[in-house]
Amino acid sequence: MTTGYVFHPEYLWHDTGTSAGLLPANPAAGIPPAAHIENPEAKRRVHELIHASGLLGELMIIEPRRATVAELLRVHTEAHVQHLKAQSDLRAGGDAGDGFSPVGHGSYDIARLAAGGLIELVTAAAHGDITNGYALVRPPGHHATAEAGMGFCLFNSIAVAARHAQAELGLARIAVVDFDAHHGNGTQAIFYDDPSVLTISLHQAGCFPPDSGWTHENGTGDGAGYALNVPLPPGSGHPAYLSAMHQVVLPALNRFAPDLILLAAGFDANVWDPLARQMLTAASYREITRLLVDAADRLCHGRLVAAHEGGYNPWYVPYCALAFLEELAGTTTHVTDPLAAAVAGYAAEPLTPQQQAAVGEAAQLISRLG
Ligand SMILES: O=C(CCC1CCCC1)NO
Numbered sequence: 001m002t003t004g005y006v007f008h009p010e011y012l013w014h015d016t017g018t019s020a021g022l023l024p025a026n027p028a029a030g031i032p033p034a035a036h037i038e039n040p041e042a043k044r045r046v047h048e049l050i051h052a053s054g055l056l057g058e059l060m061i062i063e064p065r066r067a068t069v070a071e072l073l074r075v076h077t078e079a080h081v082q083h084l085k086a087q088s089d090l091r092a093g094g095d096a097g098d099g100f101s102p103v104g105h106g107s108y109d110i111a112r113l114a115a116g117g118l119i120e121l122v123t124a125a126a127h128g129d130i131t132n133g134y135a136l137v138r139p140p141g142h143h144a145t146a147e148a149g150m151g152f153c154l155f156n157s158i159a160v161a162a163r164h165a166q167a168e169l170g171l172a173r174i175a176v177v178d179f180d181a182h183h184g185n186g187t188q189a190i191f192y193d194d195p196s197v198l199t200i201s202l203h204q205a206g207c208f209p210p211d212s213g214w215t216h217e218n219g220t221g222d223g224a225g226y227a228l229n230v231p232l233p234p235g236s237g238h239p240a241y242l243s244a245m246h247q248v249v250l251p252a253l254n255r256f257a258p259d260l261i262l263l264a265a266g267f268d269a270n271v272w273d274p275l276a277r278q279m280l281t282a283a284s285y286r287e288i289t290r291l292l293v294d295a296a297d298r299l300c301h302g303r304l305v306a307a308h309e310g311g312y313n314p315w316y317v318p319y320c321a322l323a324f325l326e327e328l329a330g331t332t333t334h335v336t337d338p339l340a341a342a343v344a345g346y347a348a349e350p351l352t353p354q355q356q357a358a359v360g361e362a363a364q365l366i367s368r369l370g
């Protein structure tokens with residue numbers, strides 16, 4: 001079993017500028033400049049820990065390349081591609097569309113490298129060079145729709161890789177599982193009427209985008225039944241997410257029988273993330289990943305390919321990502337979560353009626369999967 005790994009220093013050069021964390025700085029409005037919350041630090045530290053733990057030596061390095069415009073256009077409109085290039089060509093950069101999504105000078109080519117890196121990882125899996133893989137990429141992608149970037153996302157790398165897998169690699173049925181704390185609205189919208197791609201998102205209810213990710217969003221037309229959402233209340237931790245895995249994600253994957261599982265691996269549902277209020281720990285990510293690896297082994301020759309999405313706490317995300325990657329690679333390192341004791345009591349909350357309702361509503365929709 002071989003796990004592929006994609007990383008490139010350019011991912012750390014995507015410049016999100018100074019913007020008081022989320023919003024563009026505007027001193028006159030009392031918004032002072034500060035490092036944007038989607039900055040290189042957390043992901044740099046993930047890479048460093050993968051290296052310092054010795055895990056890097058057990059992975060197969062897959063070199064990224066820039067996605068071609070033709071590959072991007074399988075998902076995105078020409079207007080969006082051109083908009084991002086124009087913003088990226090500006091000396092001071094610009095925004096991808098929603099005012100939250102900085103485009104640094106040169107970010108167009110870096111976003112192409114993120115999408116192309118995932119394409120190369122999926123290709124390696126399809127060719128059997130690797131069993132599964134993880135692309136530690138920036139910028140993130142799961143909020144980007146065909147027409148626009150949003151939520152820090154420029155191109156939807158997972159959607160571009162899914163379409164590549166279908167067009168070039170003979171992988172017809174693609175499942176996308178998204179455990180980022182925020183709704184994978186872009187990925188869902190791109191495939192909303194398409195039964196060849198099942199999208200499943202577990203996220204904090206009403207967090208971002210505030211108006212999407214509800215259970216009733218279940219696909220349309222030929223795609224009816226092929227979008228599943230589990231909007232979990234704030235404070236949801238290990239019990240709720242594992243219930244969603246066992247009651248929704250695994251049964252849906254079994255029924256859909258994908259040729260490839262793509263994972264939008266955001267780590268911002270961690271107990272100490274600034275942009276959400278969920279309570280997963282490194283141990284939670286390990287257990288969730290174990291279940292996904294087993295499902296991929298059972299259903300699609302182990303083909304599970306992940307793209308890093310959100311995750312903003314620079315001192316905890318690395319341990320969550322390392323636990324995930326150890327499980328993906330089927331190994332352990334000498335590094336254990338140094339904060340495990342500090343959160344040991346956090347996951348004690350048993351399942352609440354609200355959490356059970358969210359899981360139950362989604363579970364009822366699985367029968368609509370063809
Ligand atoms: O991590 C993210 C980004 C969420 C933020 C985008 C604007 C406010 C919340 N999405 O997965």
Ligand SMILES: [Zn+2]
Nearest residue numbers: 180182268310
């Ligand atoms: Zn997120």
